[in-house]
Amino acid sequence: PILAIGWLFIPFTHGMWHFAAFATAYAVTQNLPPFYLRAYKQGFIGGTFIRELVHYMTPFKVVKEATLDPTRRYILSWHPHGRLFYGFGTFLGLFFEWFPEIANAGKDIFAGINDVMFRIPFLSNWLYLCGNIPCNKASVVSKLRRGDSVAPLVGGLAE
Template sequence: MVSLASLPVLLERSLQTSAVILWMLGFLVLSPLFTVIFISLFFTQFWFLSILYSAWWYLDRDTPRKGGRQTKTMKQWRVWNYLADYFPISLVKTAELDPTQNYIAGFHPHGVLSVGAFTNFCTEGTNFSSMFAGIRSHLMMLTFWLQLPVFRDIIMRVGLVSSDKECVSHLMSKKEGGNLLVITVGGAKETLDAHPGDYTLLLKNRKGFVKLALIHGAALVPIFSFGENEIFEQLDNPQGSWLRSIQDRLQKVMGFPLPLFHGQGIFQNRFGLLPYRRSITTVVGKPIEVKQNTNPTQEEVDHLHQRYMTELCSLFEAHKTKYNVPPEQHLKFR
C-alpha cells in the first residue's frame, strides 16, 4: 500500500518518466506523423494548407544552415527539468567562456540517443544560460531531421541546427561572438560503440571540426559526458563481428546506424525501451585558443587535432574517478 508521504515522490517520478517518453516520441513518432499529415492533406479538401506550408518551407529552406530559430521560451519549458531529473543529468563547468568569442565544442561520446547533449545544450534543464552567461548554444544534428515538414520548425526552436559547413561558417563569423556550436564528433556511427563501460571514441580521423576552428579562429572546447554510454544496454557487436558488419552496411545505405539496444520499461526496470535511470554528468573543458588561419595546411590541422585529443584525455583523466570510472580505464580512439 502506498503511503501518503510517498505520493509526492511517485508523482515526481511519474512526471520524469512522462518527460522521457514525450522526448523519445518526439523523434520516433512526431517526425513521421507530421510528414504523413503533410502529404495526406494534398488529397483532401484542405490541400491548400500543404500548399501554403510548401511555400513557407521553400522560403525558409536555408534557416537550418543559418543558425536556426531558437527561442528562450521553448528551451525553458518545465518538461526539460523533468527530463534532466529522470537520470539525473548535470552540467559541470571547469572554465569560463568569454561571451565576446565564438566556440566550437566537441561532445563525446555520442551515446545511443545523445540525451546529454540535447538536455544540456538545447534546453534549460541543467541551467546552461545561468552557468554560461551571454553564450548561445547550438547543437548540430543530421540534416535529414531538419528537412522534415513541421518537425524541422519545432526542433529549430530549441537550438538544433544542420550539420553543414555553411552553418559553421554562419555562426562562427558572427563578430559579436557568444556562439557555442556543439558537435557530436563521433556522429551517428559512434552509436554502435555505445556500450556501458566502453570509452572508445571515433575521433582519430575526424578532423573537419578542427579545420573549421582554424579557418574561423574559433576556440575549441572539449566536452566529455560521463554516463552517456551507461543508460542503454546494446547487443554485443565488436568490430569484425557479423552483426557489426550488417550494421555498417545498413549505415552506408541509409545514412544512419541501427543499434540494437534496450533499457527499462515504464513499470519495471528489467527490459524496455526507456533509458535506465543512471546519472549523466557532462563536463565542459577549458577552451583551446585558436589563431585564425583561413588556409591551414594539413600539418597545422594535424597538430591542433593532436592537441585537442590530448586536452580531451586530460579532461577525462581529471574527472573519471568522480563519476565511477575505474582508475585503470582510459580513452581509446579509432
Template sequence: MTTAEVKRPVSVKETQTGTLPRMAPLNVPFLRRIQTMALLTYSLETTILLSLFSFVCAIPLFWPLVIGYIIFSIMDESSENGSRRWEWLRNLTVWKHFVDYFPVRLIKEADLDPTKNYIFGYHPHGIIAFGAAAGFMTEGAGISKLFPGITATLLTLSSNFKIPFHRDFLLWMGACSVSRKSCTNILQSKPGNAIVIAVGGASESLNARPGVINLTLKRRLGFVRIAVETGARLVPVLSFGENEIYNQLNNESGSSIRHFQKKLQQTFGFTTPFFHGRGVFNYDIGLLPHRRPINVIIGEPIVPPVGISEKDKEEAVRRLHGQYMQALRDLYDKYKDTYATNRIKDMEFIE
C-alpha cells in the same frame, strides 16, 4: 528502484531468462511519473507532430495553408542561418523534468569568454544523444547560467529539417543543421556563439553499449578545419553515462548485423542501432532509456592557430586535432574513477 538497479546494465540475455521484465510498482512517486512523462513526450514528439500534419492535410479546408507551409519550408533557410530560437519554449518546466529523469548534469572545467566563439565536440554520440539534447537544446540543465553570454546551438542532420512541423520544433528549440554552411554562418554571425556537434555520428552509435566508450574520431577532421578557418575555440565535451542508458544487440565488425547497418548508412546517410531500454511500466524491455545518470564534462577551450597560410592549413588542422584528442583523453583519465566506475575497459579511439 534501488541505486544498484539504476547503475547495473541489464543484458539482453537477462531479459530472456523468463524472470524479467521487472514491472514498475504502483507506488512510484508522482514526481518520477512526471519525469517519465516528460521523457516520453520528447521521445514521441516527431510522431505526434507528423500525425498532426497528416490530420491537417486530410481536411480540404486547410489545403491552402498546407501548400503555403510546404512552399515556405522549402524556401526557408533558418536551419542554415541560426534557427528561430524561442527562449520561452527552451525554458519550459517540462525540460527540467526531462533532465531530472536521468538526471543530466553539466560540469564545466573553465569559464568561456563571451567575446569568442566555440565548437563543442560532444562524445560519445550514444544511441540517441539524449545528454546532448537535454543539456544543450533545453535550459533544463542550466547551460545559459553555466556560461553567461554564450548561445549554445545543437546541430543535427539536415534531413531532420525536411520533416513537417518537426523542423519547426527543432528551430524553436535553437537547433540547426550540421552542414558546413550552417557551422560557418553561426560562428561568423556574432561573438558568443557555441555550436555543439556529436562528432562520432551514426558510425559511433553502432558501438554504444554500457561499460565502454569507443570513439569514432581519428579521421573526423571537418570540425577542426572549421575551427582553424573561423578562429573558433575547440571545447572537448565528454559524457559519462551516454552509453549506459541503452543496451545494444551484439553487432561486432564482420557480423551480418553490422554489414546491414553499414549498408544502410552508405545508402541513406543514417543507420539504425538495434537497441532496447525500458518501458513505461517495466524496467527491462522497451525503447525508453534507463534511468542512469549522465554527467557531461565540458573541458577547457583549445585556441586554434591564427595566421595560417593555405599551404600550412592541413598540417595545422592535424596538430590541433591531436591536441583535441589528447584533451579528451585527459578528461577521461581525470573523471573515469568518479563517473565510470562500472567500466569494462578504458576509452578507446577506434576509427
C-alpha cells in the same frame, strides 16, 4: 532526396488526397524562413520542464573544469548522444544553466544535427525554434561569425 522518393508511393497506397496534403505541407514548411527564439529554448519547455524531467529520470551532474571566456566562440561536442539527436536536443535548453557566462554575455549555443532532419515537414521548423541548425559548413560558419557557439554532434549517421 530520400524522403521525396518515398513520398512518390503515397498516391498508390493512400490515395491522391493524402499525397496532395503531404506535398503541400512539405512545400510550405520547406519555404518558411528558419525562425529561432531564445526565450523558447530557455522557457518552460526547453529549461524548467526538461530540467525537472531529467533530474527525476536520471540523476546526474555536470562537472565543469573551467570557466569559459564569454568574449570567445566555442565549438563544443557531445558524445555519446544516443539515437540520432534526441538526448542532445533535450539537453540543449540546459546549456544556459551549465554555461551561464555565455548566456550572460548575450551569446547563444546552437546544436548542429544531421541535415536530413530539416527535410521533414513541421519537424524542421520545431528544430530551428529550439536552436538546432543543420550541421554543414555554411551553417556552422554563419553562427560562429555572429559570435555564437556551436555544438555539433560527434558521430551519428556518418559512422
